[in-house]
Amino acid sequence: MKKKIIGIVAVVAVSALTLSSLVVVDETEVALPVRFGRISGGPMGPGLNLIAPRPIGSVFRIDRRKLLLRIPPTEFLTVDKKNLLLDLAAVYRVEDPELFLQRVRDTAGAESRLTDLSIAALGAIAGRSPSESFFSAEPGKVKLPELSEEVRQRVQEAALGFGIRVETAWITQVHFPYQNREAIVSRMRAERDRIARRLRSEGEEAAQKIEAEAEQAKRLLLAEAARDAEISRGKGDADAARLYAQAYRLDPKLYEFIRTLHAYEKMAGPGTTVFLDSDGPVMKLLTRGPGAEAPQR
Amino acid sequence: MSDPSGIPSHVEAVWRFTRWLYGRRTSALLAALGAVLLGSLATGFRIVRNGEAGLLLRFGRVRPEPVPPGALYVVPLVESLEKVGVGNERKLELSRRDGSPLELITGDENLVSVRAQIQYRAEDPIALRMRYLDAEAVLRSAAFSILTRRTATESVESILTDGKVRLQEDVRLDLQKECDRLGLGVRLASVAIVMAGPPVGAEDAFTAVSSASAERERRVSEADGKRSEALALARAEADRLRREAGSWQREQVETARGAVEKFRALAREVAEERSAALTRLHLETLERVAASARLIVLPPGKKTQTIRTLLGPGAGIGGQSPPPAPSKGKTGEELSREMALPPILPEDILRGELPKPPGPNPKRP
Numbered sequence: 001m002k003k004k005i006i007g008i009v010a011v012v013a014v015s016a017l018t019l020s021s022l023v024v025v026d027e028t029e030v031a032l033p034v035r036f037g038r039i040s041g042g043p044m045g046p047g048l049n050l051i052a053p054r055p056i057g058s059v060f061r062i063d064r065r066k067l068l069l070r071i072p073p074t075e076f077l078t079v080d081k082k083n084l085l086l087d088l089a090a091v092y093r094v095e096d097p098e099l100f101l102q103r104v105r106d107t108a109g110a111e112s113r114l115t116d117l118s119i120a121a122l123g124a125i126a127g128r129s130p131s132e133s134f135f136s137a138e139p140g141k142v143k144l145p146e147l148s149e150e151v152r153q154r155v156q157e158a159a160l161g162f163g164i165r166v167e168t169a170w171i172t173q174v175h176f177p178y179q180n181r182e183a184i185v186s187r188m189r190a191e192r193d194r195i196a197r198r199l200r201s202e203g204e205e206a207a208q209k210i211e212a213e214a215e216q217a218k219r220l221l222l223a224e225a226a227r228d229a230e231i232s233r234g235k236g237d238a239d240a241a242r243l244y245a246q247a248y249r250l251d252p253k254l255y256e257f258i259r260t261l262h263a264y265e266k267m268a269g270p271g272t273t274v275f276l277d278s279d280g281p282v283m284k285l286l287t288r289g290p291g292a293e294a295p296q297r
Numbered sequence: 298m299s300d301p302s303g304i305p306s307h308v309e310a311v312w313r314f315t316r317w318l319y320g321r322r323t324s325a326l327l328a329a330l331g332a333v334l335l336g337s338l339a340t341g342f343r344i345v346r347n348g349e350a351g352l353l354l355r356f357g358r359v360r361p362e363p364v365p366p367g368a369l370y371v372v373p374l375v376e377s378l379e380k381v382g383v384g385n386e387r388k389l390e391l392s393r394r395d396g397s398p399l400e401l402i403t404g405d406e407n408l409v410s411v412r413a414q415i416q417y418r419a420e421d422p423i424a425l426r427m428r429y430l431d432a433e434a435v436l437r438s439a440a441f442s443i444l445t446r447r448t449a450t451e452s453v454e455s456i457l458t459d460g461k462v463r464l465q466e467d468v469r470l471d472l473q474k475e476c477d478r479l480g481l482g483v484r485l486a487s488v489a490i491v492m493a494g495p496p497v498g499a500e501d502a503f504t505a506v507s508s509a510s511a512e513r514e515r516r517v518s519e520a521d522g523k524r525s526e527a528l529a530l531a532r533a534e535a536d537r538l539r540r541e542a543g544s545w546q547r548e549q550v551e552t553a554r555g556a557v558e559k560f561r562a563l564a565r566e567v568a569e570e571r572s573a574a575l576t577r578l579h580l581e582t583l584e585r586v587a588a589s590a591r592l593i594v595l596p597p598g599k600k601t602q603t604i605r606t607l608l609g610p611g612a613g614i615g616g617q618s619p620p621p622a623p624s625k626g627k628t629g630e631e632l633s634r635e636m637a638l639p640p641i642l643p644e645d646i647l648r649g650e651l652p653k654p655p656g657p658n659p660k661r662p
Contacts (some may be wrong), residue, residue, distance in 0.1 A: 026357040027427045047358035066431045066479075068438060089438035091479065135449035137404040144446040168479065170442030174402050174449065181400075181408065185498045188407055188453075192502035196509035203513030209518035211370040214524035218531035225535030236546030238551035251564050257575060258563065261582040272590035275604065278597050282583065287597065292302030 021053040030097050031059040043097045059099060066093045066167060069111050071118050075177055076126035083180060084134060086126065087173040088118050088151065092166045094158070099163030110164055116154060118169070121154035134174050144171050341371045348384035350422040355376075363422050381422035386486055389433065393438055400496055401445060407453040408496035413465075414489045414558040415440055415472070421482025432481055436472075439479070440488075443471045456493050457503075465490050 025031045027046045033059045036155040051057040070114070071088040078084060092114065094100045104110045125147055133143040152169035159166055176184060188233050248255045268274065318325055335594040344367070351364030354377045364378070371378050391413040392398055398410040417436070419425045425432045447467050449459055469488040476483045495503040567574040595603050 024357045027354060027359040028430075031556045045358075046356075063430065065428055066435070067430050068434045070434075070438065087441070089442070091435055091438075120343075127360075135402045135404055135406060137450070137452060139450040142404070142446065142449045144442070144449065148442070157406075168439075170438055171445065172438050172441035173399070173445050175400065176402070176408075181496075182405065182498075184408055185496055188496070188499045189502040192499065192506050196502075196505045199506065199509040199513045203509075203516035206513070207516040210517065210520035210524050214520075216416055218527050221528070221531040221535045222538070225538040228537045230523040232361050232539070232542035232546040233549075236542075236549035239546075240549040243550070243553035243557045247560040250561065251567075254315075254564055254567055255560065258560065258578070261578060263584055265585055268586040268590045270589045274586065274590045275600075275609075276592060276594045277600065278594050282580070287594070 017053050021051055023049045023051050023059050023061075025049055025061070028063060028065050029061045030064040030094070031061050032097055032101060034058050034060055035217065039098060039101070060097075062094050062097045062100060063107065064094055064097075067107065068092050069114050070119075070172075071115050071122075073173070073175060074119055074122065076123055078126055078131045078134070080129055081133040083177045084126065084131065085173075085175040085177055086171055087175075088122060088148075088169060089172045090114065090118060090152065090155065090166055090169040092164050094163055095160075095165040096163030099161075101163075102165075103162035110162065113162060114159060114164065114166070117155045117158050118151060121151045122171075124154070126152050134171075144174075147171060200209060225236050324546045332640050337373055341373050341376075341416060342368065343371050343378050344368050345378075347381060348382055350383045352379040352381060352422060352426060354379065359423060359427055361423075379426060381419065381426050383422050386416050386418055387433075389417065389437060389440070391415065391437070391444065398492055398494070399441075399444070400413070401448040403448055403453045403456060404450045405452045408499075409453050409456050409495055410449065410492070410494045411444070411448070411456070411490055413444060413468075414491050416486040416489075418484045418486060419482060420484045421480075424480055424482030428480065428482075432483070433640040435479065436476065437485060439475045440468070440472055443468050443475065447471065453495075457495070461490050461493055 023031060023033075023044070025044050025046045029046070031044045031049065033041045033044065033049075033051045035052050039060075040052070049059075051059060054235065069090045069092060071090070073085040073087050075083055075085050092110075094110075099108065104113060127144065129147060132138070132141040133147060136142050148169045148171050151171075152166050155169065156166045175181070275285045278284065343351070346365050347366045349366060351369065353360040353364055353369075353371070355375060363381075369378075391411075398412040399407055401411055403409055415436070419432075429435055447464055448456065451464060454460075456464060465488050469485055472488065473485045476485065494500065593607065595601075
């Protein structure tokens with residue numbers, strides 16, 4: 001019976017010891033074994049790991065995923081004295097957990113160091129770059145990727161000292177400070193106003209040109225028509241004249257006589273006064289009677 | 298149902314079962330343990346749905362192959378399962394934190410407001426969940442940097458008009474390259490610039506440009522309309538002029554023809570008895586003239602006085618200058634010629650000796 005009890009106690013003790021020295025490390029982290037508060041071995045990868053039984057040993061877990069650091073917009077002066085606000089983002093990961101633990105302890109500590117380093121690097125690089133490196137109509141002049149890479153290298157050099165690898169750095173955004181932005185907006189407004197005015201005057205010019213052309217075309221059309229009309233009338237005149245001339249040649253005297261009578265008829269109207277001589281051939285018959293005829297003959 | 302001892306029958310049954318169980322206590326304990334074990338094992342069944350990938354972790358370490366959709370068994374305490382959505386497309390809005398559009402600097406040193414949307418699919422669940430703390434934030438930062446870089450070489454005109462589509466495509470290609478380089482396990486479906494506009498504070502100036510452009514179009518089309526109208530009217534007018542002249546021409550010719558025919562007929566008639574016919578024509582004309590005109594017969598011997606009395610001193614005749622004072626001894630015929638009176642047909646006309654009348658020269662309409 002005593003032996004049985006000792007056996008049970010032994011089994012329980014061994015299981016407890018085993019369980020307390022087993023550590024499950026997650027895929028996303030790396031663990032450092034610690035014995036009496038001091039790092040006692042190399043980093044342990046994901047899976048089941050064995051350490052010195054608690055409370056002698058324990059582990060320190062560090063995130064081994066890639067992390068994103070965003071640096072708030074900071075104002076820099078370019079070499080051509082333009083103020084620019086730059087946003088930076090960096091992807092980093094803990095490369096040397098031991099060093100990381102010793103130097104910065106945790107992510108917050110690391111990020112504060114990285115932020116300081118990045119701003120310093122960015123300031124140095126911006127300070128010797130022209131503003132065309134940040135924006136330019138000539139595609140070859142914009143050097144944002146190159147500048148970002150330079151920042152990354154500079155930060156990397158220092159960050160290796162606390163076990164961090166900076167994988168990528170990006171200048172994510174470029175802004176103008178408030179006053180400069182206002183100036184640019186008002187310049188844009190002025191440009192647009194100019195364009196609007198130009199468009200309006202272009203429209204007026206084009207319209208007037210069209211209208212002038214229309215007027216010209218209209219005059220030409222009417223002039224051509226008037227010319228054709230004159231030609232027609234001339235032909236009419238000529239043909240009529242030829243016909244009249246034929247008649248005239250037939251009996252010129254008769255023609256003249258008839259034409260003259262016709263003209264008299266046309267000349268006389270309701271307002272005309274005609275004096276007739278009582279001695280004339282028309283009236284003498286009326287005034288003198290049939291006897292008047294005889295003595296003259 | 299109760300027996301004489303007074304104990305209820307169901308209490309009796311429980312008591313009997315307890316005694317029976319106690320007699321088999323070892324087997325009962327084992328059965329209970331077995332049930333608990335089976336129960337806990339049964340909790341290990343899991344289902345991975347369509348559009349998900351399962352990541353199986355054994356003691357925290359991920360199995361390299363994601364578990365496809367379907368049922369699987371996860372050993373309790375040893376394994377665990379994480380599900381990651383992979384099939385469905387995710388959206389990422391690129392804007393400021395407060396949702397307002399981004400303001401980017403263009404190559405010509407202008408500003409442009411942009412709002413973009415990225416659609417992507419996670420193709421590598423392990424990368425998404427295990428290699429990055431926040432893969433989406435990384436994607437967002439990468440997208441910002443590429444959008445900034447690409448905009449920095451464009452002109453504001455181009456982004457606001459036809460360059461937008463090219464810009465989207467450039468950003469998509471660059472961003473995909475960057476994602477591949479980083480091993481984000483992301484496949485971009487599209488990058489869309491959903492809004493590109495003037496910066497805050499300059500919108501009205503841009504609107505004014507587009508309305509000026511519209512006004513230009515309107516002014517030009519108005520002028521075009523006027524031109525068409527004017528030309529149509531001018532063509533109609535020209536046509537009218539030509540037609541009028543044409544009909545005038547025909548009219549002249551036909552009138553002349555008619556007159557000539559009439560004259561021919563007259564000439565034939567006159568050929569018979571010339572003198573009588575001419576006298577008849579003369580008298581007929583006189584009749585017609587007299588029908589509408591005022592007719593005054595001058596009495597023999599007192600012609601001049603009569604005319605003077607009738608017309609009054611200084612009066613013109615027919616709008617002409619006043620007649621010269623007739624001198625004594627002038628005949629009535631002389632006087633009537635001087636006064637431009639219609640001459641009474643003299644004898645010489647009958648002989649065909651009139652001064653030549655003006656040729657056929659009818660007035661135009």
